Amino acid sequence: MKDIIVECKISEKEYRAYLLQTIYRKPIVMLAVFLAALQFAIASLYFLHTGAYFTKPPYFQLIFGFIVIFIFPVIIAWQGKKAYKTIKIFHEKLKYQFSDDTITVKGDTFKNELEWNKLFKIVEWKHWLLLYQDKYIAYAIPKEAIGDQITNLRTLIKNKPDVKSQLKKK
Numbered sequence: 001m002k003d004i005i006v007e008c009k010i011s012e013k014e015y016r017a018y019l020l021q022t023i024y025r026k027p028i029v030m031l032a033v034f035l036a037a038l039q040f041a042i043a044s045l046y047f048l049h050t051g052a053y054f055t056k057p058p059y060f061q062l063i064f065g066f067i068v069i070f071i072f073p074v075i076i077a078w079q080g081k082k083a084y085k086t087i088k089i090f091h092e093k094l095k096y097q098f099s100d101d102t103i104t105v106k107g108d109t110f111k112n113e114l115e116w117n118k119l120f121k122i123v124e125w126k127h128w129l130l131l132y133q134d135k136y137i138a139y140a141i142p143k144e145a146i147g148d149q150i151t152n153l154r155t156l157i158k159n160k161p162d163v164k165s166q167l168k169k170k
Helices: 012-024 027-047 059-086 143-158
Strands: 004-006 093-096 102-106 111-115 123-124 128-132 138-142
Touching: 004 138, 004 143, 012 027, 012 059, 027 059, 027 143, 123 143, 138 143
Parallel strands: none
Antiparallel strands: 004 093, 093 102, 102 111, 123 128, 128 138
């Protein structure tokens, strides 16, 4: 099979979106956001004088809900912006070369060659393809950069029996 080559440079906006998606996909975070939204909604009813029963004003519930729903995403985006500016690899154009035996990742200042069977797993999201080196560290490739090669890449990945993958059907 012919090598598949993908070139990309992740923008700051893409990186911040990736961070938010990564964090808000975790079940514990989804549960916290749900509970915070519920508390915020119920506490809001008290202040709107709709007859919600509280023995005293639910300031804690209102503040907790506001922080989790509105402040945390802003902090995550701000931290992502800081990380993007300090981590130099984000400023490089990356070239991924997928062959039958290896995946080569090359930037201006580095080159890394990975054997397929050394990958922890590969996960496909709506806008990203994630190549996990271990449980926490992944190369994130925007699917927009892969373009019409995505079908060939999925086929290549599916033909690797040693690689755990979670790929979309189309």
